[in-house]
Amino acid sequence: MIEHDDRECVTQCLAGNTEAFEVLVERYYRQIFNIAYRMTNNNNDSEDITQSVFIKVYEKLDMYNQRHKFFSWIYRIAVNETLNHLKQNNRIEGLNRDYISEDKTPDESYEEIELSDKLQDALMCIGLEYKSLIVLKHFQHLSYREIAFILDIPEKKVKSRLFTARHLLRDVLSDRGIELNDR
Amino acid sequence: MIDKKYIELIEKEIDGTITPEEKARLRKGLEKDAEAQKSYQEQIQVSRLLHQIPTIEPPPGLKKRIINSVNFKGDTVKIRKPAFRPSIFKKFSKHTPRLAFAFGVGLVLGIFLHMVFFTDQYSMSKSDLMGTIGMHEKGYFNTVTEIPIKGSDVKGVMIITQYRDHLGCEVNLVSTGDVELLVEFDPFHIQFQGFKPFSQSRIVIENGENYIRSSNSAEVHFVSFFSRMLPVATQIEVTLSRKGSVKFHRKIPLEQIEENDETHE
Numbered sequence: 070m071i072e073h074d075d076r077e078c079v080t081q082c083l084a085g086n087t088e089a090f091e092v093l094v095e096r097y098y099r100q101i102f103n104i105a106y107r108m109t110n111n112n113n114d115s116e117d118i119t120q121s122v123f124i125k126v127y128e129k130l131d132m133y134n135q136r137h138k139f140f141s142w143i144y145r146i147a148v149n150e151t152l153n154h155l156k157q158n159n160r161i162e163g164l165n166r167d168y169i170s171e172d173k174t175p176d177e178s179y180e181e182i183e184l185s186d187k188l189q190d191a192l193m194c195i196g197l198e199y200k201s202l203i204v205l206k207h208f209q210h211l212s213y214r215e216i217a218f219i220l221d222i223p224e225k226k227v228k229s230r231l232f233t234a235r236h237l238l239r240d241v242l243s244d245r246g247i248e249l250n251d252r
Numbered sequence: 253m254i255d256k257k258y259i260e261l262i263e264k265e266i267d268g269t270i271t272p273e274e275k276a277r278l279r280k281g282l283e284k285d286a287e288a289q290k291s292y293q294e295q296i297q298v299s300r301l302l303h304q305i306p307t308i309e310p311p312p313g314l315k316k317r318i319i320n321s322v323n324f325k326g327d328t329v330k331i332r333k334p335a336f337r338p339s340i341f342k343k344f345s346k347h348t349p350r351l352a353f354a355f356g357v358g359l360v361l362g363i364f365l366h367m368v369f370f371t372d373q374y375s376m377s378k379s380d381l382m383g384t385i386g387m388h389e390k391g392y393f394n395t396v397t398e399i400p401i402k403g404s405d406v407k408g409v410m411i412i413t414q415y416r417d418h419l420g421c422e423v424n425l426v427s428t429g430d431v432e433l434l435v436e437f438d439p440f441h442i443q444f445q446g447f448k449p450f451s452q453s454r455i456v457i458e459n460g461e462n463y464i465r466s467s468n469s470a471e472v473h474f475v476s477f478f479s480r481m482l483p484v485a486t487q488i489e490v491t492l493s494r495k496g497s498v499k500f501h502r503k504i505p506l507e508q509i510e511e512n513d514e515t516h517e
Contacts, residue, residue, distance in 0.1 A: 087324045090322065090324075091319055094315055094318050094319060095315060098310060098314060098315055098318060099307070099309070099310055102308065102310040102314065103307055103308050103310075106308050107308075112311065115310075116310070116311060116314055116317070119310065119314060119318065120314075120317060120318050120321050123318045123321075123322060124318075124321055124322055127322045127324075184301070184304060184305065185305050185306060188301065188302070188305055203302065207299065207302035207303065207305075208302070208305065208307075213263070228259055228260060228263045229256070229259055231263065232254075232259050232262070232263070232295065235294065235295050235298040235299065236291065236294060236295070236298075238298055239294045239297070239298045242298075242301075249294075249297035249298065249301060
């Protein structure tokens, strides 16, 4: 249904309806920001990337092939934009705790923030190709097929690389003394 | 390293899409393989951990910033030119001086070659040459008449050849200056078909309804082809002149050929 709405929004955008584009921004800017953040570990960079992703989306809207899902297409742009950004700037910063969402008790939030911090740090230690897979699979909850489209690799490779990515992440976490058994 | 066949099953388990049969197969396989069992545990634990991580809320104002940054009134949504164009121009612009130099050298060389090999060859007026030239099966026309030309200022030979309904008029002359060759014929029975130069000398061909006039420079060798309507074409008339003075004139009778004559030798 959302996908249908996305395509309708795209059609309306191409017809000159700017409000339809605002709907798309509202629908996806959080996810794009999260993808960028998990891969860059930098708030300012993530904001810049999110902004440039939507500018590109608008500029290339007439090139969007409606055979694909809109979110796959925009995620693809987001991942590529982030990878390009990372190649140009290699900055790593800690997580800004002010941005953690959800309504949680202070204890729950602190625990999650601490875990999120450590995991984010660990994530920054593995290669980009593995990091993007973890982000798309475990933070964006995409299917293997969708990830394959976004990263432009075969579905089988998505599975084998994901397996390796989790293994690498586990090694980094173990090296930092994070025990996984009781989680 | 874990067997690849388990990777698929572990991914399904993480996804929650594993069937009871597949799960049983996975469990059975892992029981026999301690390393696979360890990897399986790691994968499940890391996946569970990752699912506990909260979503990051973007900073307030980001949406507004995005909307404001998009140029809705600009040339954004439109039919775009192919993306390769700018890169091509960019690539070429890098090498503009070299390309300009190469182009200049090529141009000069081209003009030089044209002057040497083409300019002095021949030119046409009034009509384009076209048509089919029939050739004898042995590759040559039969000579009808061979006319030696011997003058004080022009020497050479003119050869009239024939193959069935085609005629050739070959001219090979050396003169002290320009000469003009006029071949006249009955247009109802003979038609000019084509022209082939054998020398690099300048030749100007003028094709009239009942004549071909060629103006040649000092040394010339070419052949003109004609088709004739069987069987009534009987002759062609050749006139060679220089500076308006007729040097040679002759009516050349053609061999009579029957329509059913296939082997004219």
